[in-house]
Each structure stands twice: as structure tokens, then as C-alpha cells.
Amino acid sequence: MSASGTAAAGQVEHMLRQVTPGRYDVYEALLHALADPASGRIWMLLWNGRPGSPDAQYGNMEVDGVSYAPCVTSAQELSASGWNREHEVSGALDIARSLYPDRYGIWLNPHAPGGGVGIPWTDLRRIATGLDRMPAGPLRLSEPAVEIPQFYALLAQHAHRTPAVRSLRRAWVQPALGTPYLAIGLDLYDTGPQSVDAVRAMMQQSIPAVPDGLAVSTVAMSDAYDPVGMWLKAATRPFYDREAHAAPAPGGPGYGYPPAAPRTY
Numbered sequence: 001m002s003a004s005g006t007a008a009a010g011q012v013e014h015m016l017r018q019v020t021p022g023r024y025d026v027y028e029a030l031l032h033a034l035a036d037p038a039s040g041r042i043w044m045l046l047w048n049g050r051p052g053s054p055d056a057q058y059g060n061m062e063v064d065g066v067s068y069a070p071c072v073t074s075a076q077e078l079s080a081s082g083w084n085r086e087h088e089v090s091g092a093l094d095i096a097r098s099l100y101p102d103r104y105g106i107w108l109n110p111h112a113p114g115g116g117v118g119i120p121w122t123d124l125r126r127i128a129t130g131l132d133r134m135p136a137g138p139l140r141l142s143e144p145a146v147e148i149p150q151f152y153a154l155l156a157q158h159a160h161r162t163p164a165v166r167s168l169r170r171a172w173v174q175p176a177l178g179t180p181y182l183a184i185g186l187d188l189y190d191t192g193p194q195s196v197d198a199v200r201a202m203m204q205q206s207i208p209a210v211p212d213g214l215a216v217s218t219v220a221m222s223d224a225y226d227p228v229g230m231w232l233k234a235a236t237r238p239f240y241d242r243e244a245h246a247a248p249a250p251g252g253p254g255y256g257y258p259p260a261a262p263r264t265y
């Protein structure tokens with residue numbers, strides 16, 4: 001391995017040593033190191049089977065009701081862990097794509113002093129789909145406090161003229177890093193190309209009513225893995241509902257992320 005390759009391979013461990021509670025900028029840098037194919041190799045601990053065999057099964061640990069697959073970050077950490085079963089060396093990007101649909105995260109170096117660092121499945125999804133495409137969690141979610149009735153009224157009018165739209169919801173999203181924004185939850189009858197184009201036009205026609213400086217994004221309510229969409233379903237009622245159906249009862253903020261715990265992110 002070249003000198004640059006060696007440096008890249010050690011980036012995950014370097015960032016892991018820097019992570020402390022509340023330092024979401026450092027945690028985000030760790031996620032970027034994991035997502036980089038040049039640096040994001042991890043040693044997955046196998047509870048059953050051998051690498052590549054049909055009966056291969058990752059280990060499992062649960063923290064605050066959230067499931068994780070334990071792993072280590074190097075051959076040296078594997079030796080230090082005392083793990084005496086099989087293991088599998090994989091790219092973190094591939095592991096993220098494999099685990100997040102089953103709502104499993106990974107736990108890095110659980111044997112280390114302090115217990116290592118947990119990456120919940122919500123952040124594995126961000127690694128799998130693109131870290132810059134989704135807000136950095138944990139997310140603080142609430143009903144919007146900003147008063148923009150003209151935008152909501154205009155959006156509801158355009159939604160009523162857009163047959164693909166079943167209902168619309170709203171949330172105020174405060175990422176761990178980055179600018180807070182207004183999220184509009186789109187519940188559609190179908191997600192075919194014509195419907196998507198019609199909904200895009202609906203949003204473009206309504207956005208001029210948004211005050212300057214206010215960021216607006218959309219989230220598909222059909223996405224069962226999006227934490228904003230999950231919260232919208234659990235905690236809000238539609239502000240536009242073509243069928244005038246009631247929404248589920250309110251729930252708590254932070255949906256999709258584990259409760260706060262030392263060294264868990």
C-alpha cells in the first residue's frame with residue numbers, strides 16, 4: 001500500500017479518536033471517512049459462518065433499543081478485541097447499503113476504552129445514499145413556528161389542482177449541522193414520472209410566496225426510512241388533505257434516532 005493509501009486507511013481511526021459527545025462536526029467527518037472507499041474499510045465480526053458463506057451472520061448488540069452490528073476498524077483492533085470467531089473485511093459503504101434497510105447500525109470498536117462509537121441506521125442510510133443529500137442528525141423536529149400563511153394557502157390551492165397529491169404535511173427541521181429549514185411532506189397517490197413532474201411544478205409555482213432566506217425542502221411520505229417523513233407520519237396532521245382523513249396521534253421529536261447516551265451518535 002502506498003503512503004497516501006496508508007494515510008487514507010487510518011482516517012477512520014483518526015476521526016474515531018476525536019469524537020466526543022456534542023462534537024457533531026467531528027462525527028460528521030467520521031461519517032465522511034467511512035463513506036470514502038479509500039478509507040472506509042471495517043472488520044465485521046461474524047457470529048456464525050465464514051466470510052462469503054450462506055450461513056454467515058454478523059454479530060448483534062442492542063443499545064437503548066437500537067440494533068447494531070459490532071465491528072472493528074483495523075487488524076490491530078481486531079487483535080485487541082480478543083474476537084476468536086470469523087470476521088469479514090468490507091467497505092463501510094457496502095455494509096451501510098446492506099444493513100440500513102433492516103434498521104441495523106454499526107458499532108465501531110466496542111472493546112475500546114469508553115465503549116467505542118455507535119453509528120445508527122439513520123446515518124448508515126446517509127452514507128449509503130449520499131451524505132450531502134440528507135441533513136445531518138440527530139434532527140430536532142417540530143411544528144413550524146414561522147408564519148407564512150400565504151405560502152401554505154397557495155401550496156394547498158396548487159395541490160388541489162394536482163391530482164397526484166393526497167395530502168401535505170409540514171415540519172421545521174434543525175439539523176445537527178447546517179441551516180434549519182421547512183420540510184413539506186408529500187403524500188402522493190403514485191410516484192410515476194408524470195406525477196413527479198406535476199408535483200415539481202406545484203412546488204415551483206408556490207415557492208415565490210416563501211420569504212427570502214427561508215430554505216424549503218420536500219420529503220416523500222412513501223419513504224419508510226426517512227426520519228423526517230417518519231416523524232411527520234407519527235406527529236403531525238396534514239395542512240392539506242384531499243380526502244380529509246385524520247392523521248396519526250402526535251409523537252415525540254427525534255424520530256429514527258436512538259435516545260441520547262454516552263458515546264452514541
